[in-house]
Amino acid sequence: MSLFVVDSEKCKRDGICVAECPLQLIELTDRKSVPIPINGADEMCINCGHCVAVCPHGAMSLATMKSEECTPVQKDLLPGPEQIEHLMRSRRSIRTYEDRSVEREVIAKLIDVARYAPTAINTQLVRWLVINNKDEIRRLAGIIIDWIRHLLREQNPFAGRYRLDRVVAAWESGDDRVCRSAPALIVTHAPKDYPTAATDCAIALTYFELAASVFGLGACWAGFVYLVANQLVANQWPPLQQALGLPEGDTCLAMMVGYPKYRYHRIPQRNGAMVEWR
Numbered sequence: 069m070s071l072f073v074v075d076s077e078k079c080k081r082d083g084i085c086v087a088e089c090p091l092q093l094i095e096l097t098d099r100k101s102v103p104i105p106i107n108g109a110d111e112m113c114i115n116c117g118h119c120v121a122v123c124p125h126g127a128m129s130l131a132t133m134k135s136e137e138c139t140p141v142q143k144d145l146l147p148g149p150e151q152i153e154h155l156m157r158s159r160r161s162i163r164t165y166e167d168r169s170v171e172r173e174v175i176a177k178l179i180d181v182a183r184y185a186p187t188a189i190n191t192q193l194v195r196w197l198v199i200n201n202k203d204e205i206r207r208l209a210g211i212i213i214d215w216i217r218h219l220l221r222e223q224n225p226f227a228g229r230y231r232l233d234r235v236v237a238a239w240e241s242g243d244d245r246v247c248r249s250a251p252a253l254i255v256t257h258a259p260k261d262y263p264t265a266a267t268d269c270a271i272a273l274t275y276f277e278l279a280a281s282v283f284g285l286g287a288c289w290a291g292f293v294y295l296v297a298n299q300l301v302a303n304q305w306p307p308l309q310q311a312l313g314l315p316e317g318d319t320c321l322a323m324m325v326g327y328p329k330y331r332y333h334r335i336p337q338r339n340g341a342m343v344e345w346r
């Protein structure tokens with residue numbers, strides 16, 4: 069089957085698909101014929117669907133992606149610059165949650181939005197693990213507390229620098245500073261041998277976090293899970309790896325999610341951007 073099919077009645081030979089294909093896989097030999105794939109395009113196509121999405125006439129369909137099955141962009145549904153600026157500036161890391169679980173459908177909806185996050189070469193290798201169970205998250209936090217105790221025993225400089233003794237003391241008094249007693253933990257993971265695995269996982273969760281804030285949820289990066297699961301500070305901590313049960317060799321990032329207990333009324337100030345213009 070051909071890589072793509074062009075409807076010759078609808079195609080206006082405007083060359084937009086040729087100009088927009090990120091890998092230059094489409095050619096328009098003359099203005100009378102429709103665009104065709106270059107030699108070897110099948111193997112090189114990253115299935116990003118830009119040719120289908122950019123055609124104003126709905127003339128282009130990939131073998132894997134029919135034009136009529138792609139959702140039309142509705143300009144009237146798009147927020148303006150002011151709304152986006154306010155949304156992005158007012159998003160906060162939320163660490164105190166109402167004592168109620170997050171509906172599975174809401175998480176599924178957010179993941180369904182976040183899967184549109186960019187991935188390098190459109191590989192879409194990011195996988196999601198949803199731990200929508202407060203007891204299980206507490207168990208993970210407990211495993212991380214054991215890891216911190218281990219670091220403290222070993223006088224690991226990281227534990228000293230970030231006063232992780234306070235995290236343990238809080239845990240012992242019933243306050244979970246690791247996973248913040250969150251009702252849900254969302255993990256993105258991808259094979260470590262894929263060069264942009266961590267970046268793609270982070271972008272996906274960034275999309276998730278922004279969308280969550282609009283859906284009335286609050287989220288916060290679970291830095292301890294990230295540090296321990298990826299062995300960024302010390303040696304392997306097998307109980308966490310086992311508890312997460314991710315495929316061997318996967319890198320991961322994690323985010324706590326829940327309904328915020330408190331509302332933020334102001335946008336805290338941030339440093340000016342450190343920019344060098346050239």
Ligand SMILES: Cc1cc2nc3c(=O)[nH]c(=O)nc-3n(C[C@H](O)[C@H](O)[C@H](O)COP(=O)(O)O)c2cc1C
Binds near residue numbers: 159288
């Ligand atoms: C990679 C990463 C890891 C983080 N880990 C934690 C964490 O383990 N616990 C926590 O409470 N906040 C964590 N945060 C949240 C930051 O502390 C927070 O983004 C920062 O203080 C700014 O606040 P804001 O997100 O509300 O603007 C993390 C943020 C990032 C980007």
